[in-house]
């Protein structure tokens with residue numbers, strides 16, 4: 374498996390952040406300088422003093438190359454470890470290099486605390502560091518994956534790195550990795566076998582099978598696993614017990630046992646259905662989500678909620694049943710019909726409003742920019758959802774912030790007879806609820822305009838269709854989210870990046886001006 378190499382000038386916190394990153398991802402942590410010291414039996418300062426910098430650099434090369442035989446690890450490198458071309462090509466061919474960078478003042482502040490450990494910077498620290506940074510300027514600038522660490526805690530920096538890498542590990546409900554990987558679909562087999570998953574069956578829908586069925590089968594075959602591909606008809610109308618029955622039968626026909634793995638390969642409908650079928654077959658077999666719509670990548674595949682619809686309503690039967698892996702490949706989005714992509718973007722904007730102002734600003738650049746940067750958009754939006762569900766896996770409290778836009782949105786979706794897509798309804802709901810936040814002085818004036826502008830730039834609707842009767846919308850909101858005292862709990866934005874829960878009695882107010 375590839376390593377994660379943390380690199381950058383001295384003082385950027387590679388070791389401190391590296392330990393947190395390793396803990397978050399459940400990977401071993403390696404501090405290259407500490408291994409060099411252990412092997413040499415003396416501190417680096419003495420190696421340099423007694424044997425010279427060249428000898429230290431030779432130790433560095435041999436110690437780095439020994440990592441070729443190690444399991445995937447987070448590796449903190451010394452500040453000049455990749456100056457040698459052979460070291461750099463080794464690191465780049467054995468993993469991903471993340472460059473940590475910070476302002477000179479930040480570095481000086483941190484280095485002053487432990488200047489004794491940095492022999493190459495002994496003497497006047499400020500002068501030495503400026504000259505070292507000037508000398509290495511082009512070298513550091515040549516790394517593409519850069520993370521700015523100024524004014525952030527080590528925990529925040531670890532999360533920034535995870536978002537840059539598209540690597541997450543969830544542990545609040547089951548233990549599983551969520552990975553965003555360009556062309557990751559082709560790695561499905563390898564990523565399953567490396568987690569001990571075997572005897573897979575793929576459940577997909579007719580559209581996804583047409584585009585990618587062969588590709589995913591080939592990936593499993595290349596990893597030594599033959600698999601059946603069970604295809605269901607596409608669409609919400611098939612998220613029923615009848616379809617689950619067909620899926621169970623396919624499991625039986627394929628000879629699945631309790632150690633088998635179900636791969637849910639498709640949008641939110643397939644993830645919900647196949648996850649539910651996996652959670653109930655033989656009282657639960659392993660499942661993996663390979664989401665192929667934007668909505669499924671940033672929402673439906675994360676959090677372990679599976680389920681089906683009943684004629685009486687959506688998602689009325691289901692289970693909390695976490696997958697063993699979520700693998701999102703933004704390449705899959707290339708074939709997604711435009712309206713489906715745009716609908717998924719409503720949830721992405723929502724995640725930005727909940728807790729990532731930068732994601733919100735990026736979405737504000739419009740559809741073309743977003744379409745060309747889907748990998749980044751998916752990584753950032755996934756990070757937000759994961760942060761929330763890890764805090765509240767079973768929906769006891771803070772997970773309700775994810776409902777922003779959904780109280781009005783669900784009502785609009787329902788009363789429109791589902792002629793609006795979910796994301797379109799949520800977009801309308803977010804604008805209405807932002808206006809409500811302004812009216813209740815939870816948010817300052819102007820927030821709903823900023824949100825409307827961003828959503829319209831992406832081609833999403835922002836007004837409740839005129840033909841939807843207000844009384845029916847209010848009735849639908851009451852049925853959907855009523856609390857015992859008759860109030861409705863809304864998740865309302867305070868500003869971009871912050872949402873609070875507020876109980877509201879007057880529902881007319883939630884629809885005013887929308």
Ligand SMILES: NC(=O)c1ccc[n+]([C@@H]2O[C@H](COP(=O)([O-])OP(=O)(O)OC[C@H]3O[C@@H](n4cnc5c(N)ncnc54)[C@H](O)[C@@H]3O)[C@@H](O)[C@H]2O)c1
Pocket residue numbers: 578579580581584607608609612639640641642643645665666667668669672673674675676677678679680687688705706707708709710713
């Ligand atoms: N479990 C959860 O936490 C959760 C959260 C949010 C939504 N959901 C559920 O997700 C469902 C909606 O998901 P959705 O929007 O992904 O809908 P979907 O699964 O119906 O997919 C939308 C359409 O896109 C097609 N498609 C999928 N991937 C494609 C690709 N890469 N290229 C071309 N076509 C592709 C599908 O065949 C379908 O026609 C709803 O049932 C909702 O309840 C679940």
